Amino acid sequence: MPKTxxxxxxxxxxxxxxxxxxxxxxxxxxxxxxxxxxxxxxxxGDWATLTKICDATGVDAEATANFIIRAVNAYDAHxxxxxxxxxxxxxxxxxxxLSWKTEYAAELAVRKAEQAAV
Numbered sequence: 001m002p003k004t005x006x007x008x009x010x011x012x013x014x015x016x017x018x019x020x021x022x023x024x025x026x027x028x029x030x031x032x033x034x035x036x037x038x039x040x041x042x043x044x045g046d047w048a049t050l051t052k053i054c055d056a057t058g059v060d061a062e063a064t065a066n067f068i069i070r071a072v073n074a075y076d077a078h079x080x081x082x083x084x085x086x087x088x089x090x091x092x093x094x095x096x097x098l099s100w101k102t103e104y105a106a107e108l109a110v111r112k113a114e115q116a117a118v
């Protein structure tokens with residue numbers, strides 16, 4: 001690859017992407033023998049079926065799909081909460097005035113929250 005093209009590619013701004021699992025809320029459609037999990041895909045501007053879960057021996061498609069939906073939709077809600085928590089704690093740390101013990105505990109909480117929000 002020529003150096004000029006490489007520099008242009010490196011200098012180009014990154015295109016923000018959004019994972020499908022953050023496109024809440026996901027929805028589920030139940031049928032007699034299977035369930036389908038759908039999510040809105042911003043890139044296409046439409047809803048898409050992500051997976052089909054079929055009933056099988058020992059597998060209840062409806063219960064499994066409902067569990068997945070709750071987990072994904074809760075993840076998105078918690079991700080925002082964690083990011084807000086991390087921001088508030090970061091402001092406390094940046095403002096000063098905390099005891100060493102409190103500052104250390106807050107710093108650990110901020111690191112955990114920041115890692116969980118990614």
